[in-house]
Amino acid sequence: MNEKQQNILLILTDQQRIDTMKCYGGTVCQTPHLDQLAEESIIFDNAYASCPICTPARASLQTGYYPFNVGMQANTYGAHCLIRELPDDPMLLSRQLLKQDYSAGYTGKWHLGHGKEIVETEDFRRYGKKSITFPEFQYNIRSLPTDLGYEGDDFPGHGDGGYEYPEYLRYLEENNLRFETVNTLSGNFDVHTASEVVSPIETTVEYYLTERAIHYIDRFRRRRRPFFFALNFWGPHEPYMAPTKHLELYRNQHLEPWPNFYDNNENKPSIHKARMANSKEWSAFEPYVKHYFGFMSSIDEQIGRLLDYLKQNDLYDNTTIIFSADHGESLGIHGGLSDKAFFMYEETCRIPLVVKQAGPKQEKRRENRFIGSCDLYATILELSGVPCETANSRDGRSFVPLMDGETVTDWPDCVVTECSGLENVLFTQRMIRHSNLKYVFNCGDLDELYDLNLDPHEMSNLVANPTYVSSLTFMRGKLAEWMNEHQDGLLKLFKRMRDV
Structure with missing residues (x-):
């Protein structure tokens, strides 16, 4: 192992x-171990996802590209994901590390490939289009972690929390364990469910994944070379599975509504309604939030x-975490929004x-410059010795x-998040942060502009405010510059539609 x-x-x-x-x-949420880790770490205050959807964001981590430069702009086998399996490439994170x-x-959630092991292909097959033959299936193209150079576990598809994979079920059987839940919540969201886990902590997927991480790291540490390991939890994404001991931390608390919960959504894009929950009463959300917090405490x-x-095992000091x-x-x-996207x-x-x-x-310190998902890819590569x-x-x-x-005097002064919709709704968005301003291009809908210094909870859309005309012009121009630099194919149409 090289000293450096x-x-x-x-x-x-x-x-x-x-x-x-x-x-x-x-x-409110209790995460004592992460709190302690933060005391020894750099805390990045302005980190943003390349896309607020699982597959596109994870594609950025593995490729260093924004989703529009990969072709994975929605969850795999969604209606607008051009590529169903992450293409192998010499510049993939795994290939460069090797x-x-x-x-x-x-180990853990992958969501960048299904392989033939999973016949279900989400929306396309779910709604009866069973005659479709996906080219990835036809040509036996499979992109799971071990196909791309990783050692570890292959969990194809979304996983829905990881509870149905044969490897996890085998783990339970071999250890005489049974995963049990009670008091399932459902009804306020289209897909969100929450349950209390009453079986031992050892039955949880989170415990199992940590066991797998320890297993592989223990193998790696016996070699005379460094290791990279990625532990990917499915949580706290729904279904919110909170073990009793962690749910107890919140069960009898009264949680205050989010600061932006009571939003009448006046002067907001109509597309937001695509992810509106069935109730707008805080009492309908509070139990889910408690389970979400309990799930996070379990993780x-x-x-x-x-x-x-x-x-x-004397690894902590020589490991960047x-x-x-x-x-x-x-x-x-904002009045009952659920999930993400839109x-x-x-x-x-x-x-x-x-x-x-x-x-x-080292002592805790904070960094407020803008960071994006693609920067994580580049950082891991440089840490490993890539020029x-x-x-x-x-x-x-x-x-x-x-x-x-x-x-560093030339660090980018802005960061962008893209989105192309979710499930069967295609909807093009670009968000750009610069200084205290945030601009959102909503194709075919009302744009948004927020001053986060004055309005940190994004209650007031300033896009039509005459006081912010010059700010809006500036932010649209800033986004166009960014699009040009990153070869965003949306640039031409964006300039036409917004007269940039």
Whole structure:
């Protein structure tokens, strides 16, 4: 192992709001292990997902490209995902890590390929179009982690929490365990469910995935070379599965409504209604929020178990630990919005990003420059020894210099999140953050402009406010510049539609 090389651990949650963590101002959700990790880490205050949808955001992490440059702009086998299986490529994260002589491992949610093992292909087959022969199936193209160079576990498709995979069910059987839930909640959301897990913690998918991570890292540490490992939890994405001990932390609390819960959505895009829950009463959301928090506390406990393993085996100090999420979650914001996509609010686009560097223990510090999903790809590559010019050759830029405290005068002054809709609704969006301003291009609908200094909860859309005419013009021009730089195919039509 080269003296300069370090182990890299990426811990990724799915659909996690930043206010579940104390370091981002959270006051209710309890995540003591992540709190402790943050005390030794760099906390990035302005990290954003490339897309607030699972497959596109995860494609950016593996390729370094925005989804529009990959072709995976929706969940795999959704109506507008051009590519069903992530294409193999020498510049994939896994391939570059192997080139640097890393052991590269992966477990948990993938959502970048199905393979023939899964016959169900979501919306297309669900609604009777069974005559469609997808070319990936026809030519036996499969892109699961081990197909692309990772050692680890292959969990094809979305996974729906991971509860039906044969590997997990076999784990339960071999350990004489049975996963049991009670008090299932449903009805306020189209798809969201929540349950209390009454079986032992060892029966949870979160415990199982942590066991798998420890298994592979234990194998890797016996080799004379560094490792990269990605532990991908399915939670706290719904279904919200909260073990009793963690649900008890919140069960008898009265949770205050989100600061932007009571929004009449005046002067807001009509597309937001596509993800409106069945009720607009806080009492209908509160039980789900409690389960969501309980689920997150359960995940935190397992992260603590993994960190303890690293410490007990002298790996902690020589491992850079990156904790983040693919995107955020709504849970009733702005009058009852649920899930994600179709709206570019902070709760769904902004993501936690906490990085503990390898080496001597450091004090907590904060970084407020803009970071995107593609920057994570570039950063991991540079940490592994990939030359900076190669790591930065795609849509992202390594933030290793920011981690090292270097003076960086040319860091990008904006960040963009894209979206192309969800399920069977195609809807083109681009969101750009610059300084205190946030502009959202909603194709075919009303655009949005927010001043986050004056309106941090995004209640007042300023797009038609005469005081902000110059700001709107500036932000549209800024977005056009960004599109041109990143070869966004939307640029030509955006300029025509908004007279940029």
